[in-house]
Amino acid sequence: MLFNLGKTKAPHLLRGEQAEQQALAHLQQHGLQLVCRNFRCRYGELDLVMTDRDTLVIAEVRFRKNARYGSALESVTTAKQSRIIAATHVYLATHKSNCPLRFDVVALSGDGQLDWIKNAF
Structure with a gap:
């Protein structure tokens, strides 16, 4: 017997997808081009892989409804940065690129504020 198990996502996952969108x-309004979304490997996930002219941009998207547990920017800890860098090594091993690399953070808050930090780490 087959069951129809609807794939309803948890509210926090839906908010994350909305923030990423x-x-x-x-970023696209500012001229960046999407290369890849949600690249996953054993070290973690790259939210957005984009190009900014001749530069490959790894963009980490963070959302915080409020700052009770720290801001969205503060949530990109050194441990998180290390996981992003490790995942980027895997990405580059399978997607060869000779262009410069940049790590950006796009932080969104529940009040609608968006902060884009180029060369965040």
Whole structure:
């Protein structure tokens, strides 16, 4: 017997997807081109892989409804940065690129504020 198990996502996952879509739209409005979304490997996930002219941009998207546990920017800890860098090594091993590399953070808050930090780490 087969059961129809609907794939309803948890609210926090839906908010994350909405934040990522908002960040993507913002970056595209500023001329960046999408290469890959949600690249996953054993070290973690790269939210957005984009190009900014001749530069490959790894954009980490962070959302915080409020700053009770720290801001969205503060949530990109050194441990998180290390996981992003490790995942980037895996990405580059399978997607060869000779262009410069940049790590950006797009932080969104529940009040609608968006902060784009180029060369965040």
